[in-house]
Amino acid sequence: MTTKTLIVGASGGIASALIHQCASRGDDVIAVTRGSVSTDSSASNIMYVQLAEQDDKHIASFIEQLREDDVVLNTVIITTGFLHDENKNIHPEKRLEDVREDALETYFAVNTIIPSLWIKHLVNVMDKNDATLVCLSARVGSISDNGLGGWYGYRASKAALNMFVKTASVEYQRRLKHALLVCYHPGTVDTSLSKPFQKNVAAKKLFTPDFTAKQLLSHLSSLNREQTCHFIDWDGQVVTW
Numbered sequence: 001m002t003t004k005t006l007i008v009g010a011s012g013g014i015a016s017a018l019i020h021q022c023a024s025r026g027d028d029v030i031a032v033t034r035g036s037v038s039t040d041s042s043a044s045n046i047m048y049v050q051l052a053e054q055d056d057k058h059i060a061s062f063i064e065q066l067r068e069d070d071v072v073l074n075t076v077i078i079t080t081g082f083l084h085d086e087n088k089n090i091h092p093e094k095r096l097e098d099v100r101e102d103a104l105e106t107y108f109a110v111n112t113i114i115p116s117l118w119i120k121h122l123v124n125v126m127d128k129n130d131a132t133l134v135c136l137s138a139r140v141g142s143i144s145d146n147g148l149g150g151w152y153g154y155r156a157s158k159a160a161l162n163m164f165v166k167t168a169s170v171e172y173q174r175r176l177k178h179a180l181l182v183c184y185h186p187g188t189v190d191t192s193l194s195k196p197f198q199k200n201v202a203a204k205k206l207f208t209p210d211f212t213a214k215q216l217l218s219h220l221s222s223l224n225r226e227q228t229c230h231f232i233d234w235d236g237q238v239v240t241w
């Protein structure tokens with residue numbers, strides 16, 4: 001049977017590579033983006049869907065439509081994430097005085113609330129016998145690994161995301177039996193999200209989106225499914241919560 005895969009945040013650097021690699025291995029891919037939908041896809045097994053608003057109501061009705069169409073998902077990768085916005089003058093904070101209410105709202109809205117709402121509704125359309133749900137998180141969201149400080153909004157919103165995923169994994173396990181939930185640190189990847197922060201990254205530690213997608217898909221196929229929730233990095237190593 002064909003694997004059904006949903007990628008959220010389809011216009012992103014890592015998401016684009018994931019979409020194409022999942023399609024090349026034969027998955028039926030649904031790729032959701034806020035922006036305009038790409039029509040130049042040569043692959044017949046990629047379906048782009050525009051979902052401009054990603055709030056509770058719109059995500060619920062998108063999932064309800066999948067249910068009506070009898071779509072059952074095996075793999076979901078939520079790539080939604082936000083680190084900086086030049087237009088809104090939002091940058092990762094270096095010190096407490098840099099913390100701003102509007103920036104915190106944006107960090108939590110994009111990095112925590114949107115993925116959490118997807119997780120809330122997705123439980124109703126995932127395969128009861130073969131469900132894998134991944135959220136792209138970040139090592140800086142690890143509470144125990146935080147020696148450097150700074151980046152308050154991004155760190156806190158990814159830590160909150162991790163807690164939501166870990167908490168949801170308990171209920172997913174009850175409702176879907178074989179569900180696996182994963183928080184994933186992709187490393188530093190050459191996308192617009194990391195652009196302003198790449199200068200201190202050694203060339204061999206700045207990964208291409210293609211490499212990142214390959215690593216993620218390879219780790220997913222070998223994770224221990226007896227453990228219902230993992231936090232791992234690009235190398236397959238455990239990241240402590």
Ligand SMILES: NC(=O)c1ccc[n+]([C@@H]2O[C@H](COP(=O)([O-])OP(=O)(O)OC[C@H]3O[C@@H](n4cnc5c(N)ncnc54)[C@H](OP(=O)(O)O)[C@@H]3O)[C@@H](O)[C@H]2O)c1
Pocket residue numbers: 008009010011012013014015032033034035054079080081082110114136137138139185186187188189190191192193194
């Ligand atoms: N790049 C890195 O070095 C790195 C490192 C650690 C973790 N990560 C994580 O990896 C994930 C993917 O990052 P990326 O590097 O591929 O970044 P990217 O190219 O900027 O993609 C991020 C995606 O998030 C979605 N998004 C952004 N703002 C949003 C908003 N306000 N509402 C809804 N969706 C929004 C967008 O999807 P649409 O516009 O298509 O809907 C966008 O395509 C993120 O969660 C990021 O935190 C990246």
